[in-house]
Amino acid sequence: MIESVASSAGRDEAFTSFYDATYDRLARLGFLLTGSAAVGEELAQDAFIQLYRRWAEVRTPHGWVRAAVVSGSRSWWRKSKRQPPGLDLAADVDRADIVAVRDVLDGLQPRYRTALVLRFFEDLPEREIAELMDCPLGTVKSLIHRGLQRMKEELS
């Protein structure tokens, strides 16, 4: 069974190309959303596994796996809150803005964090964020506004 799946995957060049092109960014998205590199990787991998099962029917795979990671992070926050407590950060990182953004993210509620990451890492428009987060557009605007205020305080 494993061999047959592997060989079928090998034949699916489109999926392989998509995986190679997208995996790192998706794992990093999970990392920013959860604060954990390990969880970020696992969320990305889960998303690709789910995508593989639906590859034939998914028309916009990038949006699909992104939504899967956002959804997975939401579940993770709901049930495994703040494990680990903060963003994993390489020890040699000392740029003030990076530390500031990390600290702000660590201090934000998950909804604020998700909105900020989707807006400024994924560069999604607010309406698309609202759909991903399943909340009104106005709420997304508020979340981003408040998150940026925190960021402004930290950066200053």
Next chain:
Amino acid sequence: MSTDVESRTRAALHDLAATMTPAKPLLTDLLERAVRPVEPAAVRARSRRHSRMLVATLGTAAALVIGVVVATSIDRNPSSPSPSGPPVSHQPTTTKSPTTTAPVSTSSAPPAPTTSLVADAPQQQLLRPSRSIDVATGAASVGIGYGKVWLAETATSRLVAFEPTTSSEVGSVTVRPDSAHLAFIEDAVVVCGLDGIERIDPESFTITASVTKPCASIAAGLGSVWVVDGSSPRLVRLDPFTLEQQAVIGLDAPGSVVTVAFGLAWTSGVLDATTGRVVGIEPATNAVAQRIDVPGRITALAEADSNLWATSVSELGSNVLRVDTTSGAVTTVRNSIGSEYVSLTATGSVVAIRSLSGGFTLLNAEMGTAARWYDISLAPDPFGPGVAIVFDGTTRLAWDGASLWNVIEWSDGTTQLVAFDAGWFGPSAVDGEPTVTAVVPTAHGRGRLVTAFDRIWQAGTADNSLIGVDPATASVVATFEGMPGPYIASGTDSLYVCGPGGVVRVDPTSGSTLATNGQQCFVSIAVGFGSVWIGTGSTVYRLDESTLELQATITDVFARWGIEIAFGSVWVADGEGRDANRGGHVTRIDPTTNSVLAVIPTPSRARLFEATDDAVWVTMEPIGLTEYAGLVRIDPGSNAVTATVTSFPVDATDVVSLGDDLVVSSHFGPLAIVDSTTATVLTAFDPYFDGPPGDRSAITWDGARLWTRTPSSSYLGEGALIAIDLGRYVKE
């Protein structure tokens, strides 16, 4: 918000992401998992971390074996996110033994299956002691009995008693060296240490019995004194008056702590580096009645809300455990607060935990969620700057019914016995204040709660169910599946549920669908004037109450939140204002003409309504972090805002009327009670001790109690509905 902040945020986020180098599995390896059941991501990650920790810590082949055992146990954790994985049942490893003396075992039995709950407190607060007493350094433990606070001072070999309200010393007695543990029995205080055990008369401060037996923990109850020495696998039972030995009960491993609860004497031992065991002894037979394996070495045991609660330490870290002695199930509280939990005490439904780092966590034992997190390590007044808590090994806690007592050794060399008052335990500790009186586990829902047809209704669950709770019995009595969304309203004889899937009319008794309409709604739905009114963003649709056929369409109305029927009109909240930065609007619609009567400007975006005898009240979305958030009163005569209430802790969401007063909920903060006459906040309270942020926005009033719900992180499962007795705030 300046674009500079946005650009710097964007750049910093990308830079932060770039610090992570993702481990990328081979696609073939990854897809291998596609053909077998998927483990939840976070579980795998957690297991991997724990396994890595084990390897790093122990570094032996044996450790690897243990790591597999532990990881396997954790993998069965059902509370980890499982978007697609099947639920797993849990079989506790409780065993019954008929033998009086349990055999000593060195085998490393796998730890009991544990479930996890997240005790993530909402915010850290400085904890300021209300009283403090300077004591000798080396105070080992504190206990409450006979109206006094008792302190065992190992440095001075004294047992000292204080009057709790005046903090004055009322007596002392010299005891054996290293006497560090206390228990209270009829007419006596028992103090013990490695050198022996002594019985003290609490009035005369004289020693009335003494025995030379090593003691590492002591408890009194069930007609005896129970002692473990921490090094030998036995529990010693003593006569409470003479301290003569009554029995010696063999254990699987040396006991570390002992307590009495639920008709048994409980002790705990260490089986191996990662596993401990809680053992219950039947006093009638001195036989081991229960064995429950737990992660780590137990450092404290206490009874609260029908469970044993424990702190434990292992190479994997420190845990707070809830042990269900009936089923043997062990719940691990994954507490992000503090790093090493060393002491625990319980009072009623509150469990207080102290970590070495100086943090207190208060858990709601009934709901299993964090109540408060207090940090005493930051040296609040009156201790002055620069003084921090240090590790002192004297972290025993005691609860006297009004205060939590703790010995704290400070970095300036002083030691104090301090009391923290019950105020921060929450209003439930105070007569007449709001109190949780029922918790009903349910699937977690969204949208408003509705009281109708003698039920509390909730929709918006993951499986699109509509749940009905009987408020009299506090139990789920109806579950209707296939709902189109989370928003509910009640009519003459039906419930109406709407959402992205349209609108349905539901028979509240049978759950059968009586009518449908495919028109989706946002938050807004209300029933009045023979119609169902739904908002869809920019349009309000009027549907026939019986058939749900379209009757009218009112356009150019911002309708993203609430709709209310009051004063002969339909009131619509914008939820997203015409100008997002300049407040919001409430639109008043005349149902006789289906036209807009008035557009009433509000300070912020309007959310949800409640009508009282002379006004329409509507909650407001906050603007920014600290700007307007609250409640406004609209005078239906003038169509103008005539009062504002802004002193809410966070953001106001839902509002219900109790008559003279209103209750206002918020997403992240406490509930508030507002005097509708004076438009002032009477009190704010957070009675259900739930830490994580979540949807607390829904409230409903059943005429006797307020109902709301917990976030989904409660150990009760997906969520719960909670009934709150509002106490003195409910007027006759």
